[in-house]
Structure formats: structure tokens, C-alpha cells
Amino acid sequence: MPTYNAPVTDYKFLMHDVFDLQQYNHMQSYKEASPDLIDAVLEEAAKLTENIFQPINQSGGEEGCILQNGVVTTPKGFKEAYDQFVEGGWQSLTGNPEYGGQGLPMSIGLALNEMMVSSNWGLAMYPGLTKGAYETIHTWGTDEQKSTYLPKMVSGEWSGTMNLTEPHCGTDLGLLRTKAVPNDDGSYSITGTKIFISAGDHDLTENIIHLVLARIEGAPEGTEGISLFIVPKININEDGTLADRNGVTCGSLEEKMGIHSNATCLLNYDAAKGFLLGPENKGMRAMFTMMNEARVGVAVQGLAIAEVAQQNAADYTRERLQGRSLTGVKNPDGAADPIIVHPDVRRMLMTNRAFIEGARAMALWSAIQIDLSIGEENEDKKTAANDILALMTPVLKSYLTDQGVEAASRAMQCFGGHGYICEWGMEQFLRDARIAPIYEGTNGIQAMDLVGRKLPRKNGEVIRDFFNMVQEFADEHKDNPDMEHYVAMLDKALKRQQAATMWLMQNAMDNPDHAGATAHYYLNLMALVTMGFFWAKMAFKAKVMIKEGAGDKNFLENKIRTADFFYTHILPDTAALRIKIEAGANDVMSIDANSF
16 A cells, blocks of 8 residues: 655755745735744645545545436545645635635645545645635635635635536537526526536535536627636525525536546536626636646646655665666565665666656646745735746646656666556556646646747746846856756756757747647746756755755755756756747658548
């Protein structure tokens, strides 16, 4: 049976030493986030996820959810675990105090999210989707809607979902058919079918608040005519008590590859009572509030599954005896050496470690940008944070989820044949991981969003700001002998991205297929430059702390060793990616469609 230990030490290093969260205590959400409070939250979150969530992860995946007589039940132990989660106040951690939340920053919420997904992905999705629905209502709702829904969602008594996809349309939402008919009382009757609705029905909460995209009768065709509606599973009386069942039912549960313990539903809306959220015909704009929140959350899922898979692989390779070391016997009292002595096993473990720790820094930094985009009073800084977050969101979602799958696969490989057997748990990690590059916008869509929408944004000002951020760090440390190795390689990688950006600007306008064919490569190139930037920052801080005699020396030395591995074994991939980008679309598009 797999195990899990929350990465509390790494989060403390990032929060206190690398990013120094105390510098943000001019913002309301950070005023109470003292180092002691942050440490307490991390340690209690570790207890929750290690002791409550993780023990029912494997059994929950095996049992799955059940739909019987129109009622969806979650696996054994899930309701009890969710109740403990709610009773501990975890759902309210980052919620607005006006609605019962604790008002702590998103950066702390991100750490909790990673731990929850690592320990039990399926269970973590129920409150995770509620958080996205909460943020959307909080941003777009009327005062009455906020007071009606948010307190119960913040407390965890009610959950939330997002309803976009229909049987005939996914990415191209302009084709949706779900309709909304105005009622005399100001509500709407919503009719249609939605598929792939994560946490669409379950027994964890007394009500589920669905956010549903639909087209009001007479609205324009395409995405310009889509509106967003709040549709509760159970109608709500004026005094806030629950009334009768609304016209929304679960028609079936999807039989899927992974995350079996999360109910992925086909939902039928039959004149269900709904309420317009945000302006009429502006539903896509409102829904992107939830989509962007969800995309950062999905990026963390890629990181989280890599972390737990890596932990179990590392444990196994220290114990599994097989063969002898190439450089001589390392376990003379045993029949063989542990397989962690073999360089190829080390290569897989080090690749995973370099990705995981670099990805964690990227994700946490992005969560800080979310906090700044919400709570910063300086408008220029607030705008800058929002701009860089918009630029980085597709990079995070795509790269972290793609590499999460690869990391889980490498971890399974460390087990050999045992990794393919269910009892070890590795195959569940790999199956669960595979959805992340697909949902909340496939990774191909993320790459096109980056190249087609984010790079040209503000006439290229935002991507230039990104280049300047990396370049300023390199310039600041170029004369530091402890950093010259990192700075030289980071500078080369940055120049490759700048050259690739210029190539796209010069060629994609004439032939848009050049953008489509190379967007995936460009996104990965940008991800590596970003990760290289954060690995350099972590290495610098670790070196300073060692000189000062601060922190755990072994932890810090291993941080530097991992940074060195990233720079010598992973960052050089930027050279190949630039070559692929500048090859363009000609070879990609050369074969006739019928010849595939």
C-alpha cells in the first residue's frame, strides 16, 4: 500500500526563505499570516492529508462512486473524511471573512491543495470545485446571490460545480444547445444536457450549486450569446432553508480511466430553475473566472501526483535488492544492492525531483500573483501581477500536468513489474494523472492560448516584462562566483526563448499554421526558462543560508545538488525546442489527412 508524507519542509523553505511571504503583509490576506501561523497551517494540513485523506485513497479508487435510483454515493469513508475536513475549517481557509472565511492568502491555500491531491485526488476535487464556483459567484454575483450562496459554500455545507461541456461540443462552446427561458419571477428555466461534470452529484453535502452555461432564447449565436446561470440542485427558500428538488438529475456516471472516486456525471436539466450570474450574454467572461482558478488548480494536480509517486518510488528503490552497483558492492551483507545505486534509477528519481521542486516554486509564485492581483492597493503592481498571472496560467496548466504524467510513469518504472500491479498503488497514480492534460482546456489549447492570445497581449508588453524579470536576476548575479554557472546557462536559455518569440512574430502572421505547429514546443521552452529562473533563485538562497549557518544544511545542500541536475540535464532541452520551433509547420502539415 502506498504512503504519503506532506512536503512541509519544502514549503517552509519557499514561503519563509525564497519568497519571504512577510513582505506582503501590507495586504489584508497576509496580515494574520505570520510565520508561526503558516507553519501551524502546514503542519495541521499534513496531519489531515496523511492520516485522513491518504488511507482511503486506494480503496476509494477501487470502489468508485455508485449511481442507484437517482442517488450518487461516494466510496466508503469519504463522507466521514469530508466531514472532518469541514469541521476543521479547511474549506474556509482562503474565503472572504464577510461570508465566514478565514481570509488567508491563496499561497497558503495552494499548499493545502497540493497535499490534498497527493493524498487523495478524487476526494480533493469535491471541495476544489466548490472553491472555483465560490470565486465566480464572489466576483460576478449580486449582493443577494453572494449572501444566499457564499456562506454555505465557504463553510463546506454546500458544494459547487462548473457545467460547460455538452455531448456535441467541448472546446467550441459556441455550439452549445442548453437553453434558458425567462420566467415571470426573474429566474430562468434551464433545459439541456451537460457531460463530464466533475463532482456533479454526490452525498457529501446537502446541496450542490451548479454554474451552468446556457443560451437565452433569442440570444446571438456563438460564444457572444452565452450566459452563465446559478442552478442549485435543491431550490432555496427566501429564508435560506432548502425547499424542493430542482429539475437537475444525474443521468449516468462516466466509466473512466482514473479518478474513480470522483463522480463524473452526465447531468440532465429539465426546466430547472436558474438565476443569471453576471451580465446577460457575458457568460464566457464570467466562466473564465472559474476556468482560470481551475487551471491553476489542475497544474497543482500534476505537481501533486508527481510528488506522491516520487515518494513511493524513492522508498521502493532504497529497499528493493537487485543486481550489484557498477562501481562495486554497496550492500555486502545482502544478496544484492538496493536498486537506488544504479545510475539509470537515479536518473529517473533526479528528473522527478528536479521537476517537482521547480514546479512547486512556480506554482507558489503564481499563487502569490493571485494574491497581489486581488489585494494589492498599488494599481500598477496589481495590474502587473494580473498580467503575469494571465501569461503564466497556460504554461503552468500544460507543463505541470504533462510532466506530472511523465513523473508518475518514471516512478512506476522504478518498481519494474511490481509497478504494474494494483496493490503497490503506482498504476492508480498514473491513471489518475492522465486526465490533467485533458480537462479544463486540453494542453494543446493552452499552448495556443499562450502563443495566440498571451504573447501579443498589450503589444507584447507582458512577455517583455517576463524577459526583463529573468534578465534582471541574471544581471544581478552575473558577478557572483557562486552563481556564474547558473547565470550563464539561464542567459542562454532566455536568449533561445527570445529568439523563438521573434521567429513566431515574423512567421506566424503569414502562416498561422506555424503558430499551431510550434505552440506546444514554445510553451515548454517558456516553462523551462521559468523553472530555470526559480531553480537559480532557490540555489542562491540555499547557498546564502549555508554561509550564514541557517537552516538544515543537508536539506540546503540537496537543494543545490538538485538545481545542478536541472541545469545540466533538463535546461539544455531549450536548445532542441528552439530548433523545433524554427522548423515551423511545413513538415507537420505535409501529409494529406487521408494518409494518416
